[in-house]
Amino acid sequence: EVQLVESGGGLVQPGRSLRLSCAASGFRFDDYAMHWVRQAPGKGLEWVSGINWNSANIDYADSVKGRFTISRDNVKNSLYLQMNSLRAEDTALYYCAKVYWGSTSRPNGFALWGQGTMVTVSS
Amino acid sequence: QSALTQPASMSGSPGQSITISCSGTSSDIGYYNYVSWYQQHPGKAPKLMILDVTYRPSGVSHRFSGSKSDNTASLTISGLQAEDEAIYYCSSYSSSNTYVLGTGTKVTVL
Numbered sequence: 001e002v003q004l005v006e007s008g009g010g011l012v013q014p015g016r017s018l019r020l021s022c023a024a025s026g027f028r029f030d031d032y033a034m035h036w037v038r039q040a041p042g043k044g045l046e047w048v049s050g051i052n053w054n055s056a057n058i059d060y061a062d063s064v065k066g067r068f069t070i071s072r073d074n075v076k077n078s079l080y081l082q083m084n085s086l087r088a089e090d091t092a093l094y095y096c097a098k099v100y101w102g103s104t105s106r107p108n109g110f111a112l113w114g115q116g117t118m119v120t121v122s123s
Numbered sequence: 124q125s126a127l128t129q130p131a132s133m134s135g136s137p138g139q140s141i142t143i144s145c146s147g148t149s150s151d152i153g154y155y156n157y158v159s160w161y162q163q164h165p166g167k168a169p170k171l172m173i174l175d176v177t178y179r180p181s182g183v184s185h186r187f188s189g190s191k192s193d194n195t196a197s198l199t200i201s202g203l204q205a206e207d208e209a210i211y212y213c214s215s216y217s218s219s220n221t222y223v224l225g226t227g228t229k230v231t232v233l
Contacts, residue, residue: 045161095169107216
């Protein structure tokens with residue numbers, strides 16, 4: 001079955017760190033760019049970060065640049081998001097997403113989404 | 124990285140057509156043909172409906188179509204059905220090598 005399963009969310013105090021994981025299955029993981037998109041409770045979607053198939057191209061939203069680090073392990077078919085210096089405004093459901101077009105680093109639509117993992121930043 | 128502007132809500136009767144607008148700038152929608160549209164039902168993950176402005180992935184109903192003019196993209200839903208009731212988000216690649224999402228439009232089927 002083609003799917004993405006996120007994990008690693010939870011309750012964390014401001015200023016602390018958390019690492020999210022996304023396990024991919026059912027498709028050739030190393031053929032696709034991957035992204036993280038978040039959604040604060042009751043709010044809209046916000047793109048967080050993206051990484052191309054071989055980790056050569058990585059980008060971040062200004063709101064997380066310098067605090068979050070995206071990475072991937074193509075052997076383990078996994079995507080990660082290391083989140084440091086967390087703030088209350090980082091509270092959201094974090095989705096990992098696979099792009100539609102494979103074998104390319106060009107901009108793309110987000111075709112496959114996980115169920116999300118909730119991150120709550122609060123003291 | 125300001126969000127793309129969408130109407131907060133739209134509604135239509137079954138069988139009618141509605142067009143959702145998505146307003147951006149010359150640095151995103153106006154420059155790139157990388158506009159996508161997502162449908163999100165309550166408590167569910169988003170679903171890709173349109174990418175590359177007009178491309179409809181397999182499995183997405185032909186009732187959904189996309190277009191773009193200058194800095195504004197549009198999603199048209201023809202023959203509105205009850206299951207189309209959801210929140211719709213647009214997205215565009217931008218000149219800062221990032222993606223910007225829209226504010227979301229809640230579609231209600233009357």
